[in-house]
Each structure stands twice: as structure tokens, then as C-alpha cells.
Amino acid sequence: MYPRAFHYHRASSLREAAEMLSRLGEGAKLLAGGQSLIPLMKLRFANPADLVDLNFIRGTSYIKQENGAIHIGALTRHAEIQDSAAAAKIPILHDCAAGIADVQVRNRGTIGGSLAEADPSGDWATVLMTLTTDVHCLDGKRKRSVPLRDFVKDAYTTALSHDELVSEVSIQLPPKGSGGAYIAFKRAAPVYPTASAAVQLTVEGDTCKEASIALGCVGLTPVRPSEAESALRGQRLSEKTIAAAAEGARSACDPQGDMRGSAEYKREVVGALVKRAIEAAVRRARGEQVEVSHLYA
Amino acid sequence: MPESAKVAVWVKVNGKEYSREVEPRLLLVEFLREELDLCGTHIGCDTTYCGACTVLFNGAAVKSCTMFAVQADGAEITTVEGLEKNGELHPIQRAFADCHGLQCGYCTPGMMLSALQLLSRVKNPDEKQIRRAIAGNTCRCTGYQNIFKAIEAAAEGLGGSHQGG
Numbered sequence: 001m002y003p004r005a006f007h008y009h010r011a012s013s014l015r016e017a018a019e020m021l022s023r024l025g026e027g028a029k030l031l032a033g034g035q036s037l038i039p040l041m042k043l044r045f046a047n048p049a050d051l052v053d054l055n056f057i058r059g060t061s062y063i064k065q066e067n068g069a070i071h072i073g074a075l076t077r078h079a080e081i082q083d084s085a086a087a088a089k090i091p092i093l094h095d096c097a098a099g100i101a102d103v104q105v106r107n108r109g110t111i112g113g114s115l116a117e118a119d120p121s122g123d124w125a126t127v128l129m130t131l132t133t134d135v136h137c138l139d140g141k142r143k144r145s146v147p148l149r150d151f152v153k154d155a156y157t158t159a160l161s162h163d164e165l166v167s168e169v170s171i172q173l174p175p176k177g178s179g180g181a182y183i184a185f186k187r188a189a190p191v192y193p194t195a196s197a198a199v200q201l202t203v204e205g206d207t208c209k210e211a212s213i214a215l216g217c218v219g220l221t222p223v224r225p226s227e228a229e230s231a232l233r234g235q236r237l238s239e240k241t242i243a244a245a246a247e248g249a250r251s252a253c254d255p256q257g258d259m260r261g262s263a264e265y266k267r268e269v270v271g272a273l274v275k276r277a278i279e280a281a282v283r284r285a286r287g288e289q290v291e292v293s294h295l296y297a
Numbered sequence: 298m299p300e301s302a303k304v305a306v307w308v309k310v311n312g313k314e315y316s317r318e319v320e321p322r323l324l325l326v327e328f329l330r331e332e333l334d335l336c337g338t339h340i341g342c343d344t345t346y347c348g349a350c351t352v353l354f355n356g357a358a359v360k361s362c363t364m365f366a367v368q369a370d371g372a373e374i375t376t377v378e379g380l381e382k383n384g385e386l387h388p389i390q391r392a393f394a395d396c397h398g399l400q401c402g403y404c405t406p407g408m409m410l411s412a413l414q415l416l417s418r419v420k421n422p423d424e425k426q427i428r429r430a431i432a433g434n435t436c437r438c439t440g441y442q443n444i445f446k447a448i449e450a451a452a453e454g455l456g457g458s459h460q461g462g
Binding site: 001002003004005006007008010031034035038039041042043051053055056079101102103104105107108188189190191 | 301302304320321322324343344345346347348351354357358359360362363364365367368370411414429430432433434
């Protein structure tokens with residue numbers, strides 16, 4: 001399958017890429033990892049007149065810790081994050097990076113591309129919603145930093161203007177006693193999940209001090225189930241409070257029935273995923289090494 | 298539809314250098330098959346699912362149906378044609394033959410290149426690592442069991458000393 005013909009531009013810096021977008025107009029798109037965009041172009045759902053390739057820009061792929069935050073360059077591939085010291089330190093990042101599609105896609109796909117695409121089934125936005133995440137953006141003239149919750153506006157819609165791009169993602173290190181887990185339910189590795197749940201908890205003894213939950217693939221953007229979070233926050237962790245949180249997640253999500261299952265089915269899946277993710281997050285918050293992997297149908 | 302200017306591409310495929318002028322929309326897999334006559338890389342689903350088109354791109358397994366040839370400018374690529382050396386099958390090829398790791402053979406080139414990335418990074422992979430390594434490669438004949446056996450046998454055959462292709 002061939003995409004429509006397009007003009008190809010190779011940017012040598014992020015600023016130059018932004019200037020190209022500005023000069024080329026609305027018909028221009030950025031090419032990062034291409035693992036969503038290229039299939040969309042082949043199926044002719046996306047037909048850019050101009051493509052600005054970011055892959056030849058030096059210094060856009062890095063993971064570093066500075067001032068209590070992890071900074072990840074926009075073009076950093078999922079596979080690089082999976083194997084990083086940052087992912088070893090924040091296990092939910094490893095759950096996310098290691099569970100995206102398959103080896104080949106993880107070798108190409110980028111964190112910046114995933115956030116900028118804002119696919120409702122994408123993994124990164126859901127996971128990073130549970131941490132304090134800022135998306136650093138730039139255009140030809142200025143830079144700005146947007147909290148992730150304000151960055152994702154709607155399905156496939158972000159706060160980016162046409163000639164603006166993502167340069168870096170920064171994630172605050174979770175406090176001591178905090179642990180998280182991300183679990184998706186998938187029919188096969190290369191496909192998007194049916195539903196997913198990200199949970200980050202701060203635990204002191206038997207009490208959950210802080211709870212942050214986000215649900216993926218069950219709304220136009222990642223869903224934050226506030227009732228599920230308040231069912232845990234300040235409460236003693238027990239089967240009862242965990243069940244209440246799962247119930248809160250079930251009622252907060254807004255799934256669409258499709259080839260991956262009916263809305264009712266996805267709601268049940270969400271409840272089960274949240275419960276499992278809470279259990280893993282609690283154990284990690286207590287310092288246990290817990291291996292988490294996605295569930296396959 | 299815009300008239301798109303051709304773009305110069307230099308690549309090293311299986312150790313041999315090639316320079317071509319290509320249309321930007323030419324996919325890497327089509328470039329390998331049609332421009333370089335290397336038809337061992339297969340096109341299966343053509344939608345980033347099946348992995349039949351897997352090649353190594355600077356040592357990393359990628360789906361060559363999901364990259365443009367222009368993106369490969371300056372890159373080193375390994376395809377299935379690069380596995381055999383001086384008429385000798387690569388240990389991965391030998392193991393797939395010995396363990397009946399294929400039936401129709403359509404997925405086999407991609408499967409072997411995913412195995413090559415794994416074995417160039419992990420000397421003695423366990424079953425879980427092998428399963429994860431080929432999760433992006435679909436086989437509709439074998440039921441995968443003999444593929445796992447072939448990759449295990451290849452790892453043993455390489456004796457942990459292999460540095461990757």
C-alpha cells in the first residue's frame with residue numbers, strides 16, 4: 001500500500017522543524033517514530049502534503065534525572081525507556097514502555113509522538129496522568145511547558161498549535177512510599193489494548209495517603225476516576241476499599257462498544273484491571289519487587 | 298497530489314553499499330524488494346501487525362513496511378539474505394531447518410531477524426524472553442512451538458559467543 005505522494009523535509013533541529021511547519025502550513029505533519037502515522041497514511045486516513053522528518057535531529061533522544069525529575073527527550077524510543085535506569089526507579093514507566101505493541105514497534109515509536117498523537121488507546125498519556133508530568137513544547141519563537149492534564153484536550157487533539165511541537169517530557173520523581181503499576185488487557189501484542197488501568201499510590205503502613213488512577217481506551221481521553229481515588233485516599237487498605245475503588249473506576253469510565261468488546265464488557269475489564277493494578281502498586285509502594293505484565297485474551 | 302521531488306538515499310544492506318534516488322513515499326520494504334531485488338523480506342499484513350517484513354535497522358528489529366526508504370539514509374540494514382555467509386547457513390537458519398521451525402515459510406525471514414536481535418543482545422534467553430522477542434511476528438502454520446525450539450537451539454548453537462549479525 002502506498003500513501004499519497006508528499007514532499008519530504010529533513011529537519012536538523014526542533015526549532016527548524018517548527019519553522020518548517022509554520023512555512024508549509026496546515027498540510028504539513030511531523031514524522032517521529034511513524035508507527036501510527038505511516039499506517040494511517042498507507043490507509044489514506046492521513047494525507048499530508050508535506051512531511052517533516054524529526055529522526056535526523058541530534059540530541060532529541062535522552063533520559064536524564066535533574067532536580068527531582070526525569071527528563072525524556074521527545075524522540076526517545078519506547079525500547080530505550082524500557083531499558084533505562086529511570087524505568088527501574090519508577091516501575092510504572094517500565095510497565096508502560098515494555099508493554100507497548102511489540103519489539104519492532106518499541107524500537108521505532110517515541111514518547112513525544114505518542115503524546116502528540118493523543119490516540120485514546122495510546123498508553124503513555126494514561127500512565128503519565130498518574131504522575132506529575134509536564135510536556136515541554138516549542139515553536140519557531142518561544143518555549144512553554146504544559147501540564148499533561150491540560151495538554152490532552154480531546155481524542156487526537158492536544159494543546160499544540162499547528163506550528164508547535166513537543167521537545168521533552170518531564171516527570172516528577174514520586175515521593176518515598178509511592179508505588180505504581182500499569183496493566184492493559186490485550187488480544188495480541190501488536191494491537192491496542194481493550195482497556196487499561198494505571199495506578200500510583202503513596203502508602204504509609206496500612207493507609208493509602210495519596211491515590212492517582214487513570215483509565216485508558218475507555219473514553220476520548222484518559223479517564224480520571226475521582227470517586228475511585230477518594231475511595232482509597234486516607235483510607236485503610238483492605239479488600240473493601242479496593243473493591244470500592246474498582247467500583248468507582250467502573251462507573252467513571254465511558255467505553256464505546258467496538259470489535260474489542262461491548263461497552264459493558266470493557267467496564268467489567270476496567271474493574272478487574274484496577275483491582276490488580278492497586279494490589280501491585282501497594283506491594284511496590286512497600287518496596288517489593290513485583291513484575292507486572294499485560295493480560296492477554 | 299503534489300509532485301514530490303526524489304530524494305537521494307545511501308544505505309548499506311548486508312554489508313553492500315547502495316545509492317538510489319527514491320520517491321519519498323516509497324516504503325523501506327518496497328525499496329528492498331523492488332529497487333535492490335532483495336525479495337527475501339516479505340510483505341504480509343502491510344499494516345504493522347504481522348512482522349513478515351522485519352529487518353534489522355542499525356541492529357534493531359523494525360517493520361520495514363512502517364518506515365519510508367528515505368528514513369534509512371545512512372543506515373545499515375540486515376535482511377534474511379545477509380544471514381548466510383560463504384554458502385554456510387547462519388546458526389539461526391540451521392536451527393529453524395533442524396527443528397521444523399517453519400511450514401509455509403512466509404513468516405520465517407521476519408521471525409529469524411527478530412530472533413537475531415534477541416540473540417545478539419541476550420546470550421541464553423529463557424522461554425519468556427523468546428516469547429516476547431517474537432510477539433510482533435505472526436505465524437499461521439506452526440503453532441510457534443517449533444519456532445521456540447529453533448531459537449533455543451540457535452542460542453545453544455551460538456554458544457553464547459555470537460556477537461550478532
